Amino acid sequence: MAAKTPEQITDDLLRPLSGVSARYLTALAFLAGVIVAAFCAFGWQIYAGIGVAGIRRPVFWGFYITNFVFWIGLSHAGTLISAILRLANATWRRPVTRCAEVITVFALSIGATFPIIHLGKPWLAFWMIPYPSQRGIWPNVRSPLVWDFFAISTYLVSSVTFLLLPMLPDMALIRDRATGLRKKIYSVAALGWRGTSKQWHRLESAMQIMAVAVIPVAVSVHSIVSWDFAMAPVPMWHSTIFAPYFVAGAIFSGIAALIIAMALLRKFLHLEAYLLREHFENLGKLLLVMSLLWFYFVFAERLTVWYGNETPEMPVFWATLTGSYSPLFWIMVFCNFLLPFPILAIKKLRTITGTVIASSGVVIGMWLERFLIIVPSLSNKYLPYSFGSYRPTWVEITITAGTFAAMAVLYMLFAKTVPIISIWELKAAEHLAADRPPAWERVAQEGAD
Amino acid sequence: MVHQWGMVIDLDRCTGCEACVVACHAENNISTVGEDQAARGRAIHWIRVERYFEGEFPDVKTKFMPVLCQQCDAAPCEPVCPTFASYHTIEGLNGQVYNRCIGTRYCANACPYNVRFFNFYNPAWDKPLNLQLNPDVSVREVGVMEKCTFCVQRIKASEVQAAAEKRDVRDGEIQPACVQSCPTKAMVFGDLSDPHSEVSRLAHSNRATKLLGELGTLPKVTYLQRDSWHGGEDS
Amino acid sequence: MAAVNSIYGLFPGPDAAEQGMSALRAAGIAPEKIIIMSSEPFDRYHFTEADRKTAMPWLAAFGGLVGGICGFLLARYTQLAYPITVGNMPPVSPWPTAIVTYEMTMFGAVMTTIITLLITARLARRRPALYDPEISNGMVLIGVIDPSDAARADLDNRLRAAGAAQVKVTNLASR
Numbered sequence: 041m042a043a044k045t046p047e048q049i050t051d052d053l054l055r056p057l058s059g060v061s062a063r064y065l066t067a068l069a070f071l072a073g074v075i076v077a078a079f080c081a082f083g084w085q086i087y088a089g090i091g092v093a094g095i096r097r098p099v100f101w102g103f104y105i106t107n108f109v110f111w112i113g114l115s116h117a118g119t120l121i122s123a124i125l126r127l128a129n130a131t132w133r134r135p136v137t138r139c140a141e142v143i144t145v146f147a148l149s150i151g152a153t154f155p156i157i158h159l160g161k162p163w164l165a166f167w168m169i170p171y172p173s174q175r176g177i178w179p180n181v182r183s184p185l186v187w188d189f190f191a192i193s194t195y196l197v198s199s200v201t202f203l204l205l206p207m208l209p210d211m212a213l214i215r216d217r218a219t220g221l222r223k224k225i226y227s228v229a230a231l232g233w234r235g236t237s238k239q240w241h242r243l244e245s246a247m248q249i250m251a252v253a254v255i256p257v258a259v260s261v262h263s264i265v266s267w268d269f270a271m272a273p274v275p276m277w278h279s280t281i282f283a284p285y286f287v288a289g290a291i292f293s294g295i296a297a298l299i300i301a302m303a304l305l306r307k308f309l310h311l312e313a314y315l316l317r318e319h320f321e322n323l324g325k326l327l328l329v330m331s332l333l334w335f336y337f338v339f340a341e342r343l344t345v346w347y348g349n350e351t352p353e354m355p356v357f358w359a360t361l362t363g364s365y366s367p368l369f370w371i372m373v374f375c376n377f378l379l380p381f382p383i384l385a386i387k388k389l390r391t392i393t394g395t396v397i398a399s400s401g402v403v404i405g406m407w408l409e410r411f412l413i414i415v416p417s418l419s420n421k422y423l424p425y426s427f428g429s430y431r432p433t434w435v436e437i438t439i440t441a442g443t444f445a446a447m448a449v450l451y452m453l454f455a456k457t458v459p460i461i462s463i464w465e466l467k468a469a470e471h472l473a474a475d476r477p478p479a480w481e482r483v484a485q486e487g488a489d
Numbered sequence: 490m491v492h493q494w495g496m497v498i499d500l501d502r503c504t505g506c507e508a509c510v511v512a513c514h515a516e517n518n519i520s521t522v523g524e525d526q527a528a529r530g531r532a533i534h535w536i537r538v539e540r541y542f543e544g545e546f547p548d549v550k551t552k553f554m555p556v557l558c559q560q561c562d563a564a565p566c567e568p569v570c571p572t573f574a575s576y577h578t579i580e581g582l583n584g585q586v587y588n589r590c591i592g593t594r595y596c597a598n599a600c601p602y603n604v605r606f607f608n609f610y611n612p613a614w615d616k617p618l619n620l621q622l623n624p625d626v627s628v629r630e631v632g633v634m635e636k637c638t639f640c641v642q643r644i645k646a647s648e649v650q651a652a653a654e655k656r657d658v659r660d661g662e663i664q665p666a667c668v669q670s671c672p673t674k675a676m677v678f679g680d681l682s683d684p685h686s687e688v689s690r691l692a693h694s695n696r697a698t699k700l701l702g703e704l705g706t707l708p709k710v711t712y713l714q715r716d717s718w719h720g721g722e723d724s
Numbered sequence: 725m726a727a728v729n730s731i732y733g734l735f736p737g738p739d740a741a742e743q744g745m746s747a748l749r750a751a752g753i754a755p756e757k758i759i760i761m762s763s764e765p766f767d768r769y770h771f772t773e774a775d776r777k778t779a780m781p782w783l784a785a786f787g788g789l790v791g792g793i794c795g796f797l798l799a800r801y802t803q804l805a806y807p808i809t810v811g812n813m814p815p816v817s818p819w820p821t822a823i824v825t826y827e828m829t830m831f832g833a834v835m836t837t838i839i840t841l842l843i844t845a846r847l848a849r850r851r852p853a854l855y856d857p858e859i860s861n862g863m864v865l866i867g868v869i870d871p872s873d874a875a876r877a878d879l880d881n882r883l884r885a886a887g888a889a890q891v892k893v894t895n896l897a898s899r
Binding site for chain 3: 562563564565566567568569570573575577707711
């Protein structure tokens with residue numbers, strides 16, 4: 041494959057925006073159907089009462105909170121890749137940043153719907169917002185759920201900003217080539233971006249500040265989500281390790297989701313010249329590190345529980361290790377560690393296909409991990425007379441499926457309206473590393489995977 | 490002097506008859522959820538009698554323990570509620586404000602005693618049980634948490650009566666439904682801040698224990714039992 | 725910048741743009757009258773030197789401070805407005821107040837950055853400004869805002885000599 045000129049880059053990356061294939065529309069229609077089913081399930085839940093879900097006493101949180109933590113966790117993809125690699129001046133991040141930032145915004149939006157979906161009275165969800173109400177009462181600042189509101193709002197604003205700011209020059213690019221209604225829409229989207237030297241400097245300053253700001257916000261968000269559990273005196277919830285454990289798990293699942301998204305984009309949008317094996321390898325190495333870190337946290341937590349031998353905690357411990365939840369637990373260990381570790385550690389296996397297999401396992405494993413943190417502890421609280429197990433109903437399963445479909449649909453729609461690889465950043469990379477050939481030229485040397 | 494309501498339950502007197510459970514249902518408008526929902530774990534019993542068997546045949550001992558909201562002074566259910574639906578009253582009760590509850594169910598997860606109950610559906614009473622509803626107690630709707638209130642309607646009624654008669658509430662004047670219905674007088678209710686009340690006297694007995702006291706919840710229900718549980722463990 | 729009068733050259737790449745910039749500086753044009761537009765930042769080149777200094781980080785820090793104060797006041801005074809005892813904790817508990825203060829600090833910093841960017845980069849403005857769509861094709865625009873009539877011809881020659889592929893003039897009538 042010959043080296044790409046800037047014009048070719050622009051053409052390649054703008055090509056997905058023109059026209060839709062039958063395959064795309066079919067997939068979109070199917071996924072939209074799943075989303076409609078999820079809405080119907082939620083509507084049914086409001087109409088018939090939340091009893092149509094599987095939650096019960098004592099397992100008052102089940103699939104919905106699992107999904108909440110899972111999606112918020114997934115949203116840490118963008119932050120890690122975009123912000124940390126941007127600050128580290130790693131040029132290989134450039135084709136990858138927008139894919140990652142998009143995952144963050146959409147996963148966060150989806151995750152943020154669950155504190156509403158899981159409520160007994162969802163129409164009153166706005167009572168968690170601090171506003172001067174006619175009841176004269178404010179939300180309880182001591183509640184971790186109110187911290188959730190602040191943290192998730194801040195993170196949402198930050199990540200949307202982080203996504204939209206570097207999009208402005210690309211919106212301007214499309215505006216200049218579009219006509220008619222499209223031109224008008226993209227003109228609004230570009231906010232009148234002209235590309236003056238001053239605008240570039242200000243944009244870069246803003247991105248630097250955002251990169252520095254969004255990392256502590258992301259860490260705080262998932263710490264606060266973990267404190268939804270750690271603040272309650274529930275066996276194996278009330279653990280100081282939860283905040284770092286959750287943040288590490290979030291980054292872990294985020295990288296896995298990013299690898300999967302990149303692989304799908306590479307295949308369906310024909311971006312083989314831009315999303316190279318090198319990117320998957322680098323992300324694969326990061327995934328390996330996070331897999332080891334995840335295993336470390338799980339081991340450390342469980343070792344402490346086992347060694348402590350405290351009466352309330354041991355039923356939970358054994359339930360997951362050898363008891364009724366053990367099949368899920370060992371599937372989780374396989375998906376999160378035993379499967380990814382050899383694939384990602386052995387260079388020969390760390391291909392694009394290999395990293396995607398490992399990542400798919402991680403996404404499944406991390407969903408199971410959220411489930412296994414929440415449900416076994418609630419099933420086995422202090423008084424054995426009140427122990428109980430949990431089984432989801434079709435309502436919860438449908439809504440869960442709907443969120444995965446929603447993520448796919450949002451991503452598909454985005455990829456058709458905005459170039460999924462940041463065109464200006466990719467072109468700018470060439471002028472930064474004048475001594476190295478640009479990424480698209482190295483394809484000719486290494487060969488596509 | 491502000492009252493601090495507390496309760497003492499004598500486990501050596503409890504026969505496990507569950508009259509307290511029935512009385513509580515009657516007094517507090519608690520519906521029965523039906524067989525199907527009960528099997529799915531949605532039954533609501535503000536007070537329940539836990540039954541444990543200890544030992545092997547023929548040395549089996551049965552222990553009954555009525556468990557109700559302990560009205561903890563350091564209640565873990567209170568700080569986690571985002572809308573202040575669960576809060577601590579001046580008189581030491583853990584109040585549940587149904588109108589503030591949006592149903593996050595965080596309080597139920599935080600409660601170590603599992604004494605909080607959720608309305609998964611709108612409660613219903615088959616006729617003619619609807620005629621038996623207590624007008625002093627509200628009926629909760631779907632999506633709202635509920636739990637034992639120490640029959641706060643009876644407390645308020647006695648306090649209002651006493652104030653109208655320009656006197657203090659007498660010890661033993663207030664009896665929640667469970668206390669009133671116990672045939673063996675195993676339950677005693679009163680003002681813990683009054684050192685001369687029967688409940689204060691019994692709370693200092695050498696048989697006194699607290700359920701899950703080691704968690705630091707500062708429960709206001711004291712359990713009297715001659716022997717501690719098997720193995721000397723409290724939980 | 726409002727589109728008034730200008731004369732500019734479209735250069736085929738950053739290296740040519742450097743020449744164009746040197747030509748304009750040699751002609752004695754003041755830096756604030758020179759306009760540079762491109763489809764990429766070209767950070768490592770000299771012609772983009774101007775206008776780098778910005779107070780944005782300081783403003784963001786200040787915005788964070790304001791946000792933090794707002795968060796502290798929000799956490800503190802809403803709990804004092806209707807004080808309710810929960811879980812043996814004081815109405816204004818330090819740890820949760822710290823968390824809310826922190827989140828509002830970051831929120832303030834982010835919002836300030838956005839607003840500062842919109843204002844200093846002159847984004848989302850109603851007045852039309854100088855622009856040439858050729859920039860999207862990779863050309864770099866180097867030009868002079870409001871040149872004196874006498875200097876026009878001279879600037880035209882200089883820009884062409886420096887390697888401009890096209891030289892264009894704009895005035896009030898054409899945008």
